[in-house]
Amino acid sequence: MATLVFVSICTLINVFKALPADERRQPHTEIVKEYYTQRSHAPGTLLISEGIVIAPKAGGLPHFPGIWSQEMITAWERPGLLIANTYSPYQVTDSIHAKGSFIFCQLFGQGRSADPKVLAAEDSSFPYVSASAIPLSTRPSDVPRPLSVDEIHEYTQLFVQASLNAIEAGFDGVEIHGANGYLLDQFTQDVSNHRTDEYGGSIENRARFPLEVVDAVVKVCILESSLTRNNGLDMTMTDPVPTFTYFANEIKRRHPHFAYLHAVEPRVAGTAFRDEDEIKPQEENDFLRKIWAPKPFISAGHTRASGIEAADEKGDLVAFGRQFISNVSCCLHVCFLLSIRMIGEPSIFHVNIPMHRL
Numbered sequence: 580m581a582t583l584v585f586v587s588i589c590t591l592i593n594v595f596k597a598l599p600a601d602e603r604r605q606p607h608t609e610i611v612k613e614y615y616t617q618r619s620h621a622p623g624t625l626l627i628s629e630g631i632v633i634a635p636k637a638g639g640l641p642h643f644p645g646i647w648s649q650e651m652i653t654a655w656e657r658p659g660l661l662i663a664n665t666y667s668p669y670q671v672t673d674s675i676h677a678k679g680s681f682i683f684c685q686l687f688g689q690g691r692s693a694d695p696k697v698l699a700a701e702d703s704s705f706p707y708v709s710a711s712a713i714p715l716s717t718r719p720s721d722v723p724r725p726l727s728v729d730e731i732h733e734y735t736q737l738f739v740q741a742s743l744n745a746i747e748a749g750f751d752g753v754e755i756h757g758a759n760g761y762l763l764d765q766f767t768q769d770v771s772n773h774r775t776d777e778y779g780g781s782i783e784n785r786a787r788f789p790l791e792v793v794d795a796v797v798k799v800c801i802l803e804s805s806l807t808r809n810n811g812l813d814m815t816m817t818d819p820v821p822t823f824t825y826f827a828n829e830i831k832r833r834h835p836h837f838a839y840l841h842a843v844e845p846r847v848a849g850t851a852f853r854d855e856d857e858i859k860p861q862e863e864n865d866f867l868r869k870i871w872a873p874k875p876f877i878s879a880g881h882t883r884a885s886g887i888e889a890a891d892e893k894g895d896l897v898a899f900g901r902q903f904i905s906n907v908s909c910c911l912h913v914c915f916l917l918s919i920r921m922i923g924e925p926s927i928f929h930v931n932i933p934m935h936r937l
């Protein structure tokens with residue numbers, strides 16, 4: 580029965596953008612722990628963390644958590660560690676494991692989605708970068724500097740170190756965020772990558788940096804995954820299918836034990852559902868399912884009905900993001916046909932307001 584399969588794979592994708600980290604980019608410990616633990620109640624739930632920044636200079640928006648220092652690792656990890664003669668109360672990953680559930684760490688760099696003012700305020704030496712000098716349409720005067728080839732190689736190593744840190748912090752695997760207009764996506768898609776070197780131009784060249792990150796992370800992590808999605812921040816290529824076909828095929832060819840591929844259904848844009856008749860055929864994810872089969876394919880952006888259908892008819896692992904934010908026992912709500920409360924922005928975005936109201 581599809582519903583039973585569906586229960587075991589209910590997944591939290593992300594949480595709350597503004598709250599997870601303090602000024603030092605450490606998770607807001609007790610609240611974050613409580614939030615994740617609440618959502619791991621159904622044993623076997625796989626949680627995917629919010630995007631966690633790989634290195635200080637790869638950030639550039641307030642309150643995104645990071646995972647580059649021992650303090651941060653400890654904050655995600657286990658209780659009872661003696662730090663500066665006090666016992667750390669932090670225990671996010673252990674608390675999830677105690678419920679019989681799992682959590683992957685989603686890793687990313689912001690590239691041009693950063694705010695250069697925030698970067699400069701953190702450290703005046705942090706450059707505002709991307710694949711090419713192409714600004715976001717919403718901030719045309721903020722023009723990013725293209726990463727040099729040496730910097731690209733350095734970023735790959737930052738992903739590797741962040742992955743090692745995530746495993747040390749008790750995460751069960753890492754998810755490389757290759758979508759939504761963040762740094763790796765800025766290289767993959769032709770709308771943001773006009774480079775003329777080996778990291779731009781052809782599909783193979785545009786996919787080179789994300790694939791190098793995948794290759795390097797796979798060497799150090801037993802479990803890892805990737806996510807390939809087409810939306811967000813000026814990123815909609817005219818025809819994403821050839822590029823993402825190559826990308827998915829390469830990951831499958833190079834890494835037969837890759838944990839999963841994760842994509843968002845085109846019915847969602849940002850936090851809203853789109854009209855079905857707005858969706859163009861090239862936005863559909865079926866080509867990815869076909870390439871990836873029979874390996875695990877996670878899809879997000881579902882209603883209850885479409886989630887059950889995707890699990891039943893396409894064999895997807897179905898992820899819930901917004902509904903899991905606003906329904907602590909989302910799995911139960913989906914499976915036992917309980918009403919599902921949708922998120923309202925006032926209930927998730929307020930900085931410094933305790934999360935208990937969720």
Ligand SMILES: Cc1cc2nc3c(=O)[nH]c(=O)nc-3n(C[C@H](O)[C@H](O)[C@H](O)COP(=O)(O)O)c2cc1C
Pocket residue numbers: 592593594595596628629630685756759843847849850879880881898899900901902927
């Ligand atoms: C408040 C909020 C924050 C999000 N943050 C992230 C993120 O950090 N990383 C990510 O991959 N997706 C993020 N997303 C997108 C969701 O993970 C999910 O893909 C999207 O909401 C569609 O799935 P859903 O219909 O189940 O919510 C966020 C969504 C919301 C509403």
